[in-house]
Amino acid sequence: MSYHIVVCGSIVPDPLQTLEPVAGPGGPALKNEMMLPAVLDPWAAHALFEAANLAKNVPGSKVWLVSVGPKAKLQQVMMHVAQKVPFELVVMDGPAGGFVEAADTAAALAKAVEGITGLDKGKLLLFGGWSSASRGTGATLQILGELLGVTEQFQGVDELRPADDGSFEVKERIEGGGYLRSRCAGAPAVLGWATGNLPEPPNNPQVGMQNMRLIMPALQKAQPAAVGAAGVAYKAVELPGTRRQTRIVKDTPVDDIAREIVEWIKG
Amino acid sequence: METILYLAHPEDNGALGRTALEALAAAKALAAGLGAPFSVGLLGGSVQAAADSIAACGAAAFFAAQGEALAASRYSTDAAACEALCRAAGATLVVAPATARLARCLPGVAQRLGGRVDSNCTGLTVENGAPLVSRWYYRQRMVAAQIREHRPWIITVAPCCFLAEDGQGGSASLQAVDLPAVTPRTEVLGIDAPAADEQTIRPEAEMLLVAGAGWTKKQADGQSHPDKAAEHILGFLDRTKASLGSSKSLVDLSGEGQSVLPFLTHLHQVGQTGATPRHKKGLATCCHGEEPHVVGWRFITERRAVNLDAGCGWAQGKADVLYVADAFAVMAKVNELLGK
Ligand SMILES: Cc1cc2nc3c(=O)[nH]c(=O)nc-3n(C[C@H](O)[C@H](O)[C@H](O)COP(=O)(O)OP(=O)(O)OC[C@H]3O[C@@H](n4cnc5c(N)ncnc54)[C@H](O)[C@@H]3O)c2cc1C
Numbered sequence: 001m002s003y004h005i006v007v008c009g010s011i012v013p014d015p016l017q018t019l020e021p022v023a024g025p026g027g028p029a030l031k032n033e034m035m036l037p038a039v040l041d042p043w044a045a046h047a048l049f050e051a052a053n054l055a056k057n058v059p060g061s062k063v064w065l066v067s068v069g070p071k072a073k074l075q076q077v078m079m080h081v082a083q084k085v086p087f088e089l090v091v092m093d094g095p096a097g098g099f100v101e102a103a104d105t106a107a108a109l110a111k112a113v114e115g116i117t118g119l120d121k122g123k124l125l126l127f128g129g130w131s132s133a134s135r136g137t138g139a140t141l142q143i144l145g146e147l148l149g150v151t152e153q154f155q156g157v158d159e160l161r162p163a164d165d166g167s168f169e170v171k172e173r174i175e176g177g178g179y180l181r182s183r184c185a186g187a188p189a190v191l192g193w194a195t196g197n198l199p200e201p202p203n204n205p206q207v208g209m210q211n212m213r214l215i216m217p218a219l220q221k222a223q224p225a226a227v228g229a230a231g232v233a234y235k236a237v238e239l240p241g242t243r244r245q246t247r248i249v250k251d252t253p254v255d256d257i258a259r260e261i262v263e264w265i266k267g
Numbered sequence: 268m269e270t271i272l273y274l275a276h277p278e279d280n281g282a283l284g285r286t287a288l289e290a291l292a293a294a295k296a297l298a299a300g301l302g303a304p305f306s307v308g309l310l311g312g313s314v315q316a317a318a319d320s321i322a323a324c325g326a327a328a329f330f331a332a333q334g335e336a337l338a339a340s341r342y343s344t345d346a347a348a349c350e351a352l353c354r355a356a357g358a359t360l361v362v363a364p365a366t367a368r369l370a371r372c373l374p375g376v377a378q379r380l381g382g383r384v385d386s387n388c389t390g391l392t393v394e395n396g397a398p399l400v401s402r403w404y405y406r407q408r409m410v411a412a413q414i415r416e417h418r419p420w421i422i423t424v425a426p427c428c429f430l431a432e433d434g435q436g437g438s439a440s441l442q443a444v445d446l447p448a449v450t451p452r453t454e455v456l457g458i459d460a461p462a463a464d465e466q467t468i469r470p471e472a473e474m475l476l477v478a479g480a481g482w483t484k485k486q487a488d489g490q491s492h493p494d495k496a497a498e499h500i501l502g503f504l505d506r507t508k509a510s511l512g513s514s515k516s517l518v519d520l521s522g523e524g525q526s527v528l529p530f531l532t533h534l535h536q537v538g539q540t541g542a543t544p545r546h547k548k549g550l551a552t553c554c555h556g557e558e559p560h561v562v563g564w565r566f567i568t569e570r571r572a573v574n575l576d577a578g579c580g581w582a583q584g585k586a587d588v589l590y591v592a593d594a595f596a597v598m599a600k601v602n603e604l605l606g607k
Binding site for chain 1 (some may be wrong): 340346366377379386409411412456536600603
């Protein structure tokens, strides 16, 4: 039993950047959004690495990365991502910022997935991050699954273990540092990944060259996606404001510091 | 007029959890603000005890989806149950706790109902006769207040943002909803939870101890002391029953094959790509980072830090107190003072 693994993931501003909200024509946006350095959405990136690892271990499997995002920025990010693991890119050209509806993004992704030639839905594993680093709803994958009729779904996944009969075991994060363990009879299924357990793969220029051969045409072919936030009114979009007056305790004996901390804990 | 449904599930002990009781408070306040009725929808193996515990909460009706198939948390059966509960209640607004179980299935339920979902909301009020939610974007780097035209509208509320409802027990009369036939292809095998004495993630704890990579770095004597670090950290958790969080750098060290603290996993990571805990007090030790890194304790009310560096980025402008001192020495003494 092989898998057709479709990883859904887009780009987000580099987590180390300072963001500033501005009012755009279609609602809130980020100041200089197109200029901000971007990265592949971190949890989706983990999903991609897990997908590649699974495909490597289950012969006959294949990985697609399906992305709704501004194609110029996607191209920049792909120069880096392409060096990590083998995949085929499918692009819908549209916004990928925080202030778009999960339902719209899911609808665009569904269209893109439906359009993949050679995709066998009986073998489909839909991967992605369990939530994005932009909108953070944790909703897109579930909606996409529903649109594609896939109702075996898992979120906060850290582990997928396939068995020879096509079934697989999944570990999902739950409250209190625990895991819910389930066995799914097989594809099709939706899996929203947390970090998983794999380190980021090192760059491999050969893989990069192979990937880029397909990535450039995919970007050129990208269809526009109608993604927005119709029906939502943002009354305020702000940076968390409050700065604390930090009291700095220096050159103080450890005993005094410890006593103060203990009083605070008990207080 | 809006019709509000409060949707929740009992925990394994049959009772509603704290997050569920907080969401009930949010739903009640919303109903009061809109002058609209609300009903309760519960799903689970058996929900009578949970319903009874909130029987006097003022709900117009109690809908129940229960049975063996709903005893465990699984997308296909949960989504079908929640969909049936929402339809039975004719809900235009659904308020639910953002538990792992409901966070997984409610977006799919919104799709089935032709509705929309806003998850992990940290505020829910009424303004000009309409619900107004606040939620965070870009991983706790931006907060927005928003209203929505679309109905039904499912709103999940994040833990620790509302005061939990309490003490409204009685006996609730349940209306069973018709559940569609679902043949799940997923079998729930069980829960892997750390043994009680190894449990270091405690969402309900008063206090969070955040450990940073500094605990594993070379110290003044040119050596690193992971054993001592473990002793201080675990000793503190043992004495205070605090929850443990970690910076990304520290949990990532294991991937790089460095000497690490074996009790730390990715589940401990707090911050942009980790959890966003909401404890009353937080003590960050040996952590360093600029604004984007320190979201891990954005929702901690009282914050203190111990770091050798007076310019510590976790602390400057973000903590109430920064102790510029050796955390090994400070925590040893703190543990001694806390006793056994
Ligand atoms: C995509 C991405 C996602 C990220 N997500 C997260 C995230 O989710 N969470 C997160 O935390 N970060 C995140 N980061 C930020 C990043 O990993 C930070 O570098 C990290 O959080 C900082 O690690 P640290 O504080 O543990 O260690 P360091 O920066 O190494 O700081 C160690 C500190 O310990 C102090 N120290 C050493 N010894 C002692 C001693 N004896 N006593 C007192 N102090 C001592 C040192 O002075 C130093 O300040 C992310 C970054 C990226 C790029």
